[in-house]
Structure formats: C-alpha cells, structure tokens
Amino acid sequence: MLTLLLALTIAFFLARAAGDPARQVLGNLASEQAVAALNKQLGYDRPLVVQYVSFIGDTLTGNFGESLRYSRSNLTLILERFPATLQLTAAALLIAIVIGGLLGLLSALRQGSLLDRIANFGTLVLLSLPLFWLGLMLAELFAVRFQLLPAGGHGEFRHLILPAVTLSGYVLGQIARLTRASMISVLREPYIALARAHGIGATRIAFVHALRNAALPVVTLIGVQSGMLMSGAVTVEFVFAWPGIGLLTTDAVLARDVPLVQALVVFGAIMFVAINLIVDITYAVIDPRTRAPRHG
Amino acid sequence: MVETVVAGNGDGVAAAVPRRHVWHRGTVQILATGIPLLLLAVAAVAAPWLPIPDAGAIDLSSSLSPPVWLDGGSWDHLLGTDQLGRDLATRLLWGARLTLLIAFSSTIIGAIVGTTLGMLAGYVRGWTDFAISRFVDAQLAIPFLLLAITIMTARGQSIGAIVAVLAIIGWAQYARVIRAEVLTLRSRPFILGLRIAGASPARIIFRHVLPNIADTLLVLATLQIGYVILAESALSFIGLGVASPDISWGAMLADGRELMTSAWWLVAFPGLSITIVVVLISLLGDGVKARFDPRARTR
Numbered sequence: 071m072l073t074l075l076l077a078l079t080i081a082f083f084l085a086r087a088a089g090d091p092a093r094q095v096l097g098n099l100a101s102e103q104a105v106a107a108l109n110k111q112l113g114y115d116r117p118l119v120v121q122y123v124s125f126i127g128d129t130l131t132g133n134f135g136e137s138l139r140y141s142r143s144n145l146t147l148i149l150e151r152f153p154a155t156l157q158l159t160a161a162a163l164l165i166a167i168v169i170g171g172l173l174g175l176l177s178a179l180r181q182g183s184l185l186d187r188i189a190n191f192g193t194l195v196l197l198s199l200p201l202f203w204l205g206l207m208l209a210e211l212f213a214v215r216f217q218l219l220p221a222g223g224h225g226e227f228r229h230l231i232l233p234a235v236t237l238s239g240y241v242l243g244q245i246a247r248l249t250r251a252s253m254i255s256v257l258r259e260p261y262i263a264l265a266r267a268h269g270i271g272a273t274r275i276a277f278v279h280a281l282r283n284a285a286l287p288v289v290t291l292i293g294v295q296s297g298m299l300m301s302g303a304v305t306v307e308f309v310f311a312w313p314g315i316g317l318l319t320t321d322a323v324l325a326r327d328v329p330l331v332q333a334l335v336v337f338g339a340i341m342f343v344a345i346n347l348i349v350d351i352t353y354a355v356i357d358p359r360t361r362a363p364r365h366g
Numbered sequence: 367m368v369e370t371v372v373a374g375n376g377d378g379v380a381a382a383v384p385r386r387h388v389w390h391r392g393t394v395q396i397l398a399t400g401i402p403l404l405l406l407a408v409a410a411v412a413a414p415w416l417p418i419p420d421a422g423a424i425d426l427s428s429s430l431s432p433p434v435w436l437d438g439g440s441w442d443h444l445l446g447t448d449q450l451g452r453d454l455a456t457r458l459l460w461g462a463r464l465t466l467l468i469a470f471s472s473t474i475i476g477a478i479v480g481t482t483l484g485m486l487a488g489y490v491r492g493w494t495d496f497a498i499s500r501f502v503d504a505q506l507a508i509p510f511l512l513l514a515i516t517i518m519t520a521r522g523q524s525i526g527a528i529v530a531v532l533a534i535i536g537w538a539q540y541a542r543v544i545r546a547e548v549l550t551l552r553s554r555p556f557i558l559g560l561r562i563a564g565a566s567p568a569r570i571i572f573r574h575v576l577p578n579i580a581d582t583l584l585v586l587a588t589l590q591i592g593y594v595i596l597a598e599s600a601l602s603f604i605g606l607g608v609a610s611p612d613i614s615w616g617a618m619l620a621d622g623r624e625l626m627t628s629a630w631w632l633v634a635f636p637g638l639s640i641t642i643v644v645v646l647i648s649l650l651g652d653g654v655k656a657r658f659d660p661r662a663r664t665r
Contacts, residue, residue, distance in 0.1 A: 076504030081513070084534075085520045198592065198644035200599045203619060203637030210630055301511035305600050320604050323515055331519050338512045346507075 075126070077339040082125050085332055112329065134333040139325045144333035148315060154224060155314030158307070159299050161230055162237035163292070170242040171288070174249025178257065178284075179276055189246060196243035202305035205236035209309065222311040233310040237302050241295050248291050252284040259283075286357055293349030297342050392657030399650040406643065410462035418456050425451035430629050446631045448621070454631060457613060458639055464614040465640075468525065469594045472532035477587050479533065480540025485571050485579075487541065488548025498541065505538040511600060518606040528607055532594050543586055547579045581658045588651035592644040599640055615640050 096104055109115045113124070128135065134144040173193070177186040209232060213221035223229045256262065257280055265275050307316030315334065322330040409416070425447070433446045433454075445454040487498040514531045521527045551557065552575075560570050595615075601607035602616030609617060615636045622632030 072500060073503045073507050076500055077507040080504055081508060081516055084513070085516045194645055194648060195641060198596075198648060199641040200596055200603070200616075200619070200637060202600065202603050203633070203640070206619075206623065206626060206633050207637070210626060210633070214627055297506075297509040300509040301600070304511050304515075305603060308604055319512070319515065323519055323604060323606060326519060328519055331515060335508065335512045335516050338509050339507055342507050342509060 074339060074343045077343070078126065078129060078336060079122075081332070081335045081339065082122055085328075085335075129336055134336065135329045137322075137327055137330040137333075139322070139327045139330065144330050147318060147330065148333065148337050151313060151315045151318045154312060155303055155307070155316060157230065158233055158237060158312055158314055159303055161234035162299065163241065165234060165238040166242040166245050167288075167292075169238075170245030171249050171285075173242075173246040175253055175276065175281065177246070177250045178253035179272075181254065186250075189250075193243035193246045196239050197247075199239070200305075201236060201239055201302045202309050204239055205233070205306050205309040208232055208236055224311075224313050233306055233312050236309070237299065237306045240298055240302060241292075244291060244295055245288055248288055249284060252287050253280060256280045256284045282356070286353070289349060289353055289356065293346045296345040300338055300341065392653050392655075395649060395653030396657060399646045399653060403643070403646050403650065406462060407466055410459060410466055413459050413463060416459075418453075418459070420456070423452060423456075427451065430625070432629070433631050445635050446629065448629070448632055449625060454635060457618065458615070458635060461613045461615045461618050461636065462639070464525070464608055464612060465595060465598065465616070468529055468532065468598050468608075468614065469591050472529045473536060473587055473591045473594055475529065475533035476536030476590065477540050477583065480537035481544050481576075481579075481583060483537070484541035484544030485548050485575055488545040489552055489567065489571055489575060495545070499545070502538045502541050502545075505534075506542075510535045510597060514597070514601050515604075515606060518601070523606065523609055525608070525612070528598065528601065531601070532597055535597060536590055536594060539590065540583070540586060543582065544579055547582050548575055551575055551578055584658060585651055585655045588647060588654055592647040592651075595640060595644055595647075 096108060106115070113121060116124075132145065134148070136142065137144050137147055140147060173189050177183075177189045180186055209221040212219045212232060219232050220229055221232065253276075257276075262275060262280060265279050266272075270279075303314065304316040304319050306312070307314050308320045311317065315337070319331070319334050321327075322334065428440075428443065428447050429449055429451045431440065431443055431447045431451075433444065436446075443453050443455070445458070447453055448457070483498050487495040513535060517531050517534070518527060557570060557574065560574060565574075598607055598614060599616030599619060602609075602614055603620045603623075605620060607616055608614040610621070618636040619633060622629070622636065626633050
C-alpha cells in the first residue's frame, strides 16, 4: 500500500512538476489565454500541494477524472478496453509458460546438447529484440507474404495468434532461462539422488519431483515480469491495432490527452501491485516453507 | 560463437567449468563482442567525416530502391533507400550515433544516482535505508513505458528529456543491487577495522566500499545499456522519443512502419541492428561477469 502511494506520488510529481501539460495539449500555436483556460479547467492552476492532495483523494475514491478527447470518464474508458488486454496478456503468458517452461526443462535435462545450444541462443535473441519489431516482422511474414493470419482485428481466435505470440516473446525467453537454471540446481539436490536410487524413472523424477520445486523462482519471475508484459502490450497492441488498454494509451499519447494518460499510469501501477500480491499468495500455496514466520 | 554463448549464459552454470578456463573464456568473450561494438561506436562517432553520402541527402530518382541482392538493387545503396531516396545504410550509421549517445549517457547518469543512493542506504542503514528502499520499490512498481509516457507527455520531446526519462527508469535497479552488495560488505572485518580506526563514513564509502562493488556495477551497467536501447526504441516507436529530423534506430522503425508493405527493408534492418547490438552487449556483460565477478568464478 505504501509502495502504491509512493508510486502514485512519483507519477504525479513527474507529470506535473516536469512541465506544462496544457501547453503540450494545445501545442505551441495556442494563445496564452487558451492555455490558462485549460489549466483552470483541469485544475492545474491551483497550488501543487492542493493538486496533489485532491489527486490522491480522487484516486482512493475511484475518481480517475475525465478524458479530454472522449469527454467521458477515464475509468469507464479503461474498463471498456480492459477485457481485450486481459485476453491478450493471458494468452501471451500461457504461451510463455508452456513453451518457455518446456524449453527450459528439456535444456536442463539435455545440458550441452544441440537443443540446449539452440534454445540458449534463441532465448538470448528473444530477450534482445524490440517486441514491436518482432510483431512487425511476423505480420509481414504471416499476414502479407503467406496470408495465413490476419495482422489486425479482434474478435476471433485467429486474430489473437500473432499479437499473443509476439507479446509472449520476452517473457518466454526469461522463463526458459530461469526454468533451465532452476531445474539444474534442483536436480543436484540429494532428494533427487534418493529418488533415482529408488529406481524411479528419469521422466517421472523430472516432471513430478523436480519441476514443482524448480517452478518456485519462475512464479516470482512472472510477478516481476508482469510490468514488462504491460509495457510490451502498449507497443504490441499498437502494431496489431488490438483494441485494448495499450492502444488506448498510444491514442491518448498521440492526442496529448493528459488526464487519460495519467489515469492509465495510475491504473497500471495498481495492476502491477495487485499482480505481485497475487503472486505472493500463490507462492505461499505452492511452497509450505514460506508460510512459516520469517526470520528477522 | 555458439559455444561461448552456451558456457557463459550467466545462470551460475559456469561453476562446472574449471577455473583457468573461465578466465580464458571470459577474456575471449569480451574481445569477441567488445571489438565489434567498439568498431561500431567509432564508426558512428566518425560518421560525419567518413566518405559516405549524407544521411539527409535526398535523391528522388532512386526512391525506395531495394537492397543490393534483390531485383532492382544497386551497389550505390547497399541496404536500399527510403521513400526520399536516402541511403538506408548511411542512415543506420547516423542513427547509431543518437541511439548509442542516449544509451550511454542515460546509463551513466542512472548508474551514478543509483549507486550513490544504494551505497548510502546499505551503509548508513536506519531511516535513510528505509526511505530509499521504499522509493526504489515504488519506482519499480510503475511499468517503465507508462512512466516514460507520463514524463514525455507532460514535458514535451527533446533529447535531454529522453535521457532523463531513461536514467529515471534505470536508477532503481542499481540502487537495489548495490544496496544488497554493500549490506554484506559492511559486515566484513576490514570495514569494521576502518571504522574503529576513525575513518569518516564518506572516506570509507568512496575509498573502500566503491572499489569493492565496481565489478558488480560494471556488469550491471553493461546489461543496462542493452535494456536502455530497447526502451528508447519503444519510446521512439510510439512517437514519444527521438523525432524527425533527428534519427535513432527506434525513430527509423517508426518511420518505416507505414511503408512496410512496399519496402520491408526499412523496418527489417533498423530492428536487426538493435537486436545484434543488444545481443553483443549482453554477451559482453556475460564475459565481464565471468572475467571479473569473483562469485561467478568460485561459486
């Protein structure tokens, strides 16, 4: 909660103290009177402390202000677009967990093999490329060249494939690498040697005994990476014209809709803190050790 | 190349390799990745004096000509041209100037601020530590692109603003890692000895703590440069970063997007440049870690 409050404070001061939002909205050609009028309308003419207190108060009571461009409540706009983003990020996360996890698992079991080397280099490339560029390239290849999948649109399953695969890229690379490292260290544990001595098959050991413990760091990673997913969603939705929060963000940015942009940042921070809270709870469910009181 | 990648993927796997090999491999990897990067940086800095066409030289007669190996391509324009007939290879080199300048300066500013606060938090402890740590948590709780958008929409676009934004995004990472490092360092006997001997905290921090965390800092900063390059490209791509007539690789991607169906090379090569440079930087970081980080060698 304190983290969230501080995050809001940072967002507020960077936005207000940094510049002249009304001037940014209206452009350099606008008259001083018009700028002053908009500042008054947005309440930016009040002292900074007053603005800050009313901003925090509004946020806590769920008042996210009104968009300049749409003349509607920011919260309504965001919640309208939220399901599309949820669908996209959930699909991307699923792809990342299944493929990344499998890739990491197989690399760990076949250390030094050709598969391991290819996976290692492949994930390095995935972690090093701009996601939106991957999206543009995939769109060029599968939508324009081979005409297999649509590069835009929303509603059917086939529309989801390219954006979800694109968005999964970075997190997939992270999950594959962490799963590999985590599996390798778990497989060195004595209890794995014991299981092996009991004559339990290698496949069963890997999937049943080792994977559960190896999954712990990966769960934490997903929480940390959810911010990355949100940032990625902005550019990926922009590339594929996916009507989610990310596209709303780029639209708001291009229209210089300052109140909406600010509401989106607040919403993003709240989501991030909420996701990490869920991850902490999930962690306690998977790992009984973390339920015990922590040592000072 | 692939072999060095496998052995040095930085997940602590290096432990399996005998010690002298690690030293050797780290050095080889630093040279193999550092030299191409250095060449690129030198070429980018020297771009105005190189015998190549001007990045803004418009030649409408060769508008949208494809790379040399495709039908209609010519040796005059190795990687093709854009809609105004400007040479893509030249523009990539000119774009590298701003891309690298922004990446370096924001990484350095972020490192200085983050390291100072991290050392302060880890060494002084108490409420200073509490305040800085909460601040770091809060900073890390805002998705980076959203934070950047907040500042850029309020402040307007300029190179200085981009550098500031990227430095603000980066500092928390340094502060967190350095703080943890200093916390363990602080309990070491030689620091205690210095304190008993009456050395001032400032002297201990800058003369004795800083040299001991330099390895970690170097590795962190190297990896951070790659991250910053990606962040800059995303920012420029959605129209909030480098804007015409200035060129960076991210801005080139944004420009090329509209022409993509007719001229794929305008999008493919800037993105490829970013990817190759970030891959090299990340391999360089692994090499630096293997070579200099004492824990990667002994663990």
